[in-house]
Amino acid sequence: MTEQRLCYILFKQVLTMVFYLVAILDWFSRYVLPWEQSHSLDVLFFLSDLERVLTQSIPLIFNNDQGRQCSFEAFTARLEVSNIAIRWNGRGSYYENILIERCWHGVKYEEEYLNGYDSMNTAQRRLRDYFNFYNRERSHQLMGYRTPYEVYFH
Numbered sequence: 001m002t003e004q005r006l007c008y009i010l011f012k013q014v015l016t017m018v019f020y021l022v023a024i025l026d027w028f029s030r031y032v033l034p035w036e037q038s039h040s041l042d043v044l045f046f047l048s049d050l051e052r053v054l055t056q057s058i059p060l061i062f063n064n065d066q067g068r069q070c071s072f073e074a075f076t077a078r079l080e081v082s083n084i085a086i087r088w089n090g091r092g093s094y095y096e097n098i099l100i101e102r103c104w105h106g107v108k109y110e111e112e113y114l115n116g117y118d119s120m121n122t123a124q125r126r127l128r129d130y131f132n133f134y135n136r137e138r139s140h141q142l143m144g145y146r147t148p149y150e151v152y153f154h
Contacts, residue, residue, distance in 0.1 A: 003060035005033070005053060017120060021127070022046060023103065024053050027063070029151035030099055030140060032131050037124060043072040050078055061085045106134060 004027035022045065023035040034052040038045040053059075062084050079086050111130040117123040139145040 004028070005059045005062050019120060019123070020045070021107075022049055023100070023131075024049055025100055025103060026148070026152055027099065029148045030103065030143070031148035031152035032103065032135055035127070035131055037120070037127065043074050046072065046075050047078065050075065054078075054082060058082050059084055061087050063087045103134070106130075106138070 005024055017039070019037050019039055020041055021035065021037045024033045025031065026033060033056065034049045036045060036049045062079050064086060076086055107127070107130060111126060115126055117126060134148065136147055136149045139147055143151050
């Protein structure tokens with residue numbers, strides 16, 4: 001298990017409804033820790049995901065993008081109270097974002113674009129199934145064809 005986490009947000013639209021998807025990944029294993037969807041970018045949305053991660057393990061470093069939602073005082077204060085270093089990714093920094101961008105690519109091309117969603121409930125169910133597949137069944141070449149689950153827990 002690595003000591004670094006990534007946090008990013010993806011904007012989604014279901015019919016006429018807009019929602020946001022946030023996921024926190026383990027840097028080394030690509031394991032998607034918690035993920036959540038919401039209609040707003042409220043700080044409580046991010047804090048609930050963060051709290052779920054911190055109950056599992058305390059990383060040494062937490063990577064954030066430069067979005068306003070990841071720099072809420074309550075969010076960064078929670079990291080600082082746990083003595084977690086905050087690393088802000090540079091704008092347009094390809095290397096720092098590649099792992100989460102690959103994950104989002106999978107969400108889009110292996111799930112969303114193939115199936116579509118007719119409601120938020122459908123999106124929630126389908127995304128839960130996808131992230132379970134991503135973590136436990138989808139192998140990654142750079143990890144010796146092991147799954148994120150195998151790397152994270154072994």
